[in-house]
Amino acid sequence: MKDLQFSRHRRLRSSATMRSLVRETYLRTEDFIYPLFILEGENKKNEVKSMPGVYQLSMDNLKAEMDEVVGLGIKSVLLFGVPDEKDECGTQAYHDHGIVQVATRYIKENYPEVIVVADTCLCEYTSHGHCGLIENGDVDNDSSLELLVQTAVSQAQAGADIIAPSNMMDGFVAAIRAGLDEAGFHNIPIMSYAVKYASAFYGPFRDAADSTPQFGDRKTYQMDPANRLEAIREAESDVDEGADFLIVKPGMPYLDIVRDVKNNFNLPVVIYNVSGEYSMVKAAAANDWIDEERIVMEMLTGMKRAGADLIITYHAKDAARWLKEQ
Template sequence: MSQLEFSRHRRLRTSASLRSLVRENFLRLEDLIYPLFILEGENKREEVRSMPGVFRVSMDNLKTEMDEIVSLGIKSVLLFGIPDEKDACGTEAYHDHGIVQVATRYIKEHYPEMIVVADTCLCEYTDHGHCGLIENGDVDNDSSLELLVKTAVSQAEAGADIIAPSNMMDGFVAAIRAGLDEAGFENIPVMSYAVKYASAFYGPFRDAADSTPQFGDRKTYQMDPANRLEAMREAESDVKEGADFLIVKPGMPYLDIVRDVKNNYNLPVVIYNVSGEYSMVKAAAQNDWIDEKAVVMEMLTGMKRAGADLIITYHAKDAARWLKKQ
């Protein structure tokens, strides 16, 4: 066999220590952002039916939730609010007493080192479930921008560290950036949902956020899953308009898009490992079809390999526990 010439790739895999030495990508606690669903009312801690292990909590139960998050070493949370009352304009999204604003103030007072990312959208707050104002049966882009700016400014006033607009209106980054600057929040970064697809993987989230559209769908403003070049146009617009982070959503089916965004834009890239991805893993694990820890850690590491700097994930608590044991 000495006359054969071939590479000995296995030399670098002969032991766990050697494999660790040459490992190219690592998942860190600092990479994880945990989504939180905050309910109005009292004494509420409701497990989301389609998302085992994920809870919607009222303000009086937020301390218990935050204590656990801090104890696990998670550094960032993404806040979603579920109001008691909704209307056509999503008024509760931008009131100073809105549930996200109240939760933000509480977290920043009691856990000042925690990074609070505020989801900036209207869908959880409108009675029709869409992400903007409805005119003539469709979501009106430009009038919706005004309310999104009001929402972003109110969230910044409450103490949010990062504004994360998820509405996919044209010009939403430019409008929010201008509104924040005018209000004196020029140092608050915008984490744009730059590339957000009209995905079937969002189903369980709509159970959690009570945000299912009451008519039609969101395909006129969220992207067609078949499109790749369009994602680059969307990301480029947001970069020019002043985005500080770029989110790709969903995660696993769009790793090629994550890599494209990473290769083309010199900004932190965030991947949203969405509810449907989470729920499928949980369901398989509960049926003993997969090794949950191995699958989750492989999945999240794969997102890092694809180019994600940060990962928004409902697996964050479990991943944090596993990382701390390594």
């Protein structure tokens, strides 16, 4: 045995302190962006059936939620609106008193240090559930851009720190950047859903946001899950058009795409750990099939290791608690 030559990698795994000393990837609570679903009306706190621990909240319940979020050290929230009224044009998305605008004003007045990211889309507000205007049975790209610009400007006027357009229309970053600049919001960054796949992992979100398409699907504007090079084309367009952050959505099945985007562009990369990923973990944990804490922390660490700078995740509050305990 004395002449046998091999490497002793276990030397750096010999104790918890040693493993911590050489650890390459760290999670921080500051990395998390926590999604919130805001309802119109009063005295509403509806748990999303397919997303245990996630709630649709009316404005009078937002204070308690924000107190908890801030108390856990989470610095950023992503707002989605669930309006009472919907129409073909998604009017409530860009109304001055739309639910996201109202929630944004409240948060910025009462928790000014929190970063408010406003989801900029029409699907939660349209009667047909699609992300743009319908003409001749299909989503019309260019006319939809006009309403998305109105939505972004309205959200910025309400105090949103970051505009996050998720619609996947061609030219959406260029149009929104021009609209924000024209309205005087030169310093409001765009967190583009640059690489968004037509994924089966969004199902529970559509329960939370009440945004299921009433006909067809979103495959003509969201990406084919089989494609990799297309992700680079999409991200490159958004960079050229003025994006400040690049989102890859979903998360776990697309870690290769996260690494590709990180390697090719020098903007902050955001991964969206989506509803289906969250719900599967919750369901397995409820049946005692997995150790929820270890699974979640391993997943989130893997997302950081793949190249994500920030993580949008429904696990944010639990993960923040676990990080404090560690």
